[in-house]
Amino acid sequence: MSNGPVGVALVGAGVISGQYLRNLTSFPDVRVLAVADLDAERAATVAREHGVPVSGDLSTALALPEVEIVVNLTVPSAHAAVALESLRAGKHVYGEKPFAMDMDEGAKVVAEAANRSLRLGCAPDTFLGAGLQSALHALRSGLIGTPVAVAAATQSLGPESWHPNPEFFYQPGGGPLFDLGPYYLTALVSLLGPVERVAAGTRKAREQRVVGSGPKEGTVFPVDVPTHVNALLDFPGAATATATFSFDSPVNRRVIEVIGTEGALSLPDPNTFEGPLLARGLRDTDWREVPVSGTTVSRGIGVLDLARSLRAGTPHRASGELAYHVLELMSAIAQSGEASEFRPVTSTTTAPEPLPADWDPHAATLS
Template sequence: MKVGMIGCGVIAAQYLATFEHLPDVELVAVADLDPARAEAVAADREGVRALGVDELLADPEVDTVLNLTIPAAHADVDLKAIASGKDVYSEKPFAVTTEEGAGVLRAAAEAGRLVGSAPDTVLGTGTQTARAAIDEGLIGAPLAATATMVTPGHERWHPHPDFYYLPGGGPLLDMGPYYIHALVTLLGPVSAVIGASSRPRDQRTIGSGPRAGETIPVTTDTHVTGVLIHESGALSTLVMSFDAVATSIHPIEIHGSEGTLAVPDPNRFDGEVSVHRLGGEGWETLPVTAGYESASRGIGLQDMATRGAELRASGQLGQHTLEVMNAVLESSGSGRRVEIESTVARPEAVVLEARVG
């Protein structure tokens, strides 16, 4: 797979560190609206060319576009890449609106192109070891789950946090993909949601970088809660907040008839998985039994390169997650339950022997 990366912002550094460890993926070109950023990336990597966005899309050497633009541009860049005959792999969220995401999948199907979607953290040993425990019946029948992410806000550390507080941002569309990808991997697809949300502050103050002290407007809800009703009947309770300070509970907990499973931060690839069995005396740490070892951002591209249409971090999973998130926001505005129209196959498990590098 020869990759052209569009977007050389903060997240690009993590992908760049991974490329050299992916045996079936090669970065050949980069582009950014700020040419200097693309040139800086290319200068540090042999064989990588800095191009304009349109040049990269037209380049015959590039067969897959890695889309690391801001969320509002994801669908537009994906559609242009597909129209140029490229496969695409998009950062999360898959798009801003459910309709945009569906349009990308339609275009890809008509053109016969592959579409992948971050986050690929669910392919690591943390989520995959938890999945193996569920599949082996360690906690009995899964009944419910909690998924919690709280932080006082990205403006405290990000020098240009504006997009986090615009439509397409907020804690749900920013961080929700990690948690919902994990919940679908663990419990299967979602059939309906009920949501509620709030916006306690109308502006935020940037805390670092050249714009420190500048205030920015908040035009999206920053504390979102929801109940996800899985097709299996399991209920997941979701809390995503840019307003709360801290929490002491596990990022994800899966409650079954015979025990509770503690799942590590889905924003990471690894982490400790533990179980509290019915009648047990406390939490027991489980050995690592599944997942890509020593994985990092971009492992989804390797999975895509080797598995083709059977890729696990798929556009279909990204779109299902996007629809779920937007349905939670819709429900929070209407006060009504919202049915999910899409479904997606639970991605195939990753065996522990699947290593890279």
């Protein structure tokens, strides 16, 4: 087993790469060795901005023997292909969500990793942040008794008003279900365990959208996926949940409320790493704030947990197993919306263990 900081290459130098690189380059247990992109000039610019020594294409990054983990930040349609190429080069892979475009792609990635005894990880890692970790501790402590129901929703008018290249959000692998669903579904599974079956209704409000900012402002593009999804999720032996994912709502709403036998818990936005976390008892007339503790560092802590777990020989939390289960949930929801029937979920996963209370991303633990 290797020692010392874990070498990382980042593939995909788009908008989200800046958040990852700011954090990954600040973690002493990780060394970012390369930035790769189809656009070599963009890769070089991003690498310079963050003090990364090597830039180029994917093959350049994979050729570095010190690279142990590839962080795959490419567009959803490329997730599986980049993951497979990286695994075949002997690298562990941590990808942005969604895990893959469909179950067939996802299964190929899982099989390749298993055959090569390599690890898979996947965003979102927001469930490792202080807000949702504190929610997990609150539920396990019995603060609201036994969970019986969940109401979750994320609603907006979509990302085209602020994103300079929003078209991929409205192509297969996108839409509110595949773009925002991973945050909400991963949070729910991390709290309540795997889902057994789902049902859904889906709609599309408009056939076209318009880019609202950047150099392509005013460009009209097609909408190829449902933009409003209502889902019902059945957690065996636990709660049932309703979930709404919408790019059609003028009302901005981001909520997860867990109802228990002794009260209710209002969780923070699962696309964030902080609070607030609120609770109320059966006879309370208002919410009260629950103290939140843990890391508030943003995207990249899942990569760090993978790196540390790799050295320790322990399971990592933002795992490929968890991401594959969430991928099946989204696929089953989409299929249920088309067929108007309950769909079984055949994969399973284990709810990840909480992070230790003293887990500090900026403390050097690997020597």
